[in-house]
Amino acid sequence: MIDLRSDTVTKPTDAMRAAMASAEVGDDVYGEDPTVNRLQDRAAEVFEKEAALFVPSGCMANQIAIKVHTDLGDEVVIEDRGHIYLHEMGSASVISGVLLRPIRSRDRSGHLEWSEIEPALHIDHDYHGSATGLICLENSHNMAGGTVMSAHHCKDLCDRAHAHNIPIHLDGARIFNAAVALDTTVAELTRHCDSIQFCLSKGLGAPVGSMLVGSRGFIDQARAWRKRLGGGMRQAGILAAAGLIALEESPKRLHEDHANARRLAEGLAEIDGVSIDPKSVVTNIVIFDVSATGRTPAAICEDLKQQDILALGWDSVIRVVTHNGNSTEDIDYVINALVKSSSL
Numbered sequence: 654m655i656d657l658r659s660d661t662v663t664k665p666t667d668a669m670r671a672a673m674a675s676a677e678v679g680d681d682v683y684g685e686d687p688t689v690n691r692l693q694d695r696a697a698e699v700f701e702k703e704a705a706l707f708v709p710s711g712c713m714a715n716q717i718a719i720k721v722h723t724d725l726g727d728e729v730v731i732e733d734r735g736h737i738y739l740h741e742m743g744s745a746s747v748i749s750g751v752l753l754r755p756i757r758s759r760d761r762s763g764h765l766e767w768s769e770i771e772p773a774l775h776i777d778h779d780y781h782g783s784a785t786g787l788i789c790l791e792n793s794h795n796m797a798g799g800t801v802m803s804a805h806h807c808k809d810l811c812d813r814a815h816a817h818n819i820p821i822h823l824d825g826a827r828i829f830n831a832a833v834a835l836d837t838t839v840a841e842l843t844r845h846c847d848s849i850q851f852c853l854s855k856g857l858g859a860p861v862g863s864m865l866v867g868s869r870g871f872i873d874q875a876r877a878w879r880k881r882l883g884g885g886m887r888q889a890g891i892l893a894a895a896g897l898i899a900l901e902e903s904p905k906r907l908h909e910d911h912a913n914a915r916r917l918a919e920g921l922a923e924i925d926g927v928s929i930d931p932k933s934v935v936t937n938i939v940i941f942d943v944s945a946t947g948r949t950p951a952a953i954c955e956d957l958k959q960q961d962i963l964a965l966g967w968d969s970v971i972r973v974v975t976h977n978g979n980s981t982e983d984i985d986y987v988i989n990a991l992v993k994s995s996s997l
């Protein structure tokens with residue numbers, strides 16, 4: 654199978670499996686797992702922040718951040734295809750008792766400008782609107798097709814939000830992809846954010862886990878909420894050992910996934926009825942519209958499955974995500990399969 658449903662399908666490398674087998678462990682709820690502690694210290698160092706916390710998933714990291722930053726009844730501003738809004742099962746309402754305030758980005762890049770955010774803010778506490786407690790950003794932006802936000806853009810939003818005492822949380826599930834695409838560092842891209850979550854278990858290839866990064870005070874509170882949510886994992890060093898390799902080694906090869914995604918997009922752009930601008934594909938996510946083929950995404954995905962290819966389709970689009978399990982030959986095979994399927 655060529656599984657392009659997501660980069661979450663990546664399997665641990667041999668080096669990760671070996672490190673997991675020999676990992677030094679302890680009880681992480683007591684803060685005594687040396688491998689988890691090393692991973693947390695290293696993540697904080699790489700992001701040039703004070704502290705970091707290993708958590709089971711990206712969703713938990715995002716939800717802990719929302720919980721720590723907000724009060725009950727607050728509003729959280731987010732782009733209207735943000736993962737926290739679309740794909741976390743209403744957790745922000747369930748766990749934090751906040752309202753999400755989705756805003757459509759004018760240029761559909763997924764990255765809001767301050768002029769789009771500002772009208773949605775409630776900062777004058779007039780006993781009517783719920784106060785804006787947090788702004789959530791996403792880089793790269795998954796549902797906008799892996800688009801990236803520059804360090805300059807992010808700083809601008811952070812500076813303006815901070816002028817109103819509003820914190821910024823960055824869902825950086827794929828922040829390393831963004832850094833590679835922009836030829837910069839994750840520290841530079843996230844410097845002014847109050848908290849960041851990034852996933853070890855997507856393009857970086859670890860089997861499990863995300864990191865929450867921020868100030869010492871923020872991470873102390875996050876640790877308490879991780880425990881309350883059932884995320885205290887005891888001998889988690891077994892997982893952190895793979896996470897350390899993901900953090901150190903995997904970013905070096907992400908450009909290969911991006912080149913494969915671009916190659917795929919260029920092939921797709923040649924197919925009648927498929928709509929995609931290959932230049933818009935700068936990381937590892939390709940979302941293309943198939944409505945003009947006269948076939949549904951579900952029908953095309955079913956054809957692909959018959960040819961041992963897995964992709965996700967919804968509305969009028971199909972998403973494919975490249976990762977370390979794909980070769981350029983796989984990509985060419987997928988393009989040919991799509992040529993056949995879209996003209997059936």
Ligand code: TLP
Pocket residue numbers: 658659660661709710711712713715736737740791795824826827852854863
């Ligand atoms: N994304 C998954 C699905 O949930 C859609 C995927 O296949 O892309 N933030 C972003 C931007 C994400 O893309 C995801 C997962 C998460 C958070 C959640 O991470 P996990 O799955 O570790 O909870």
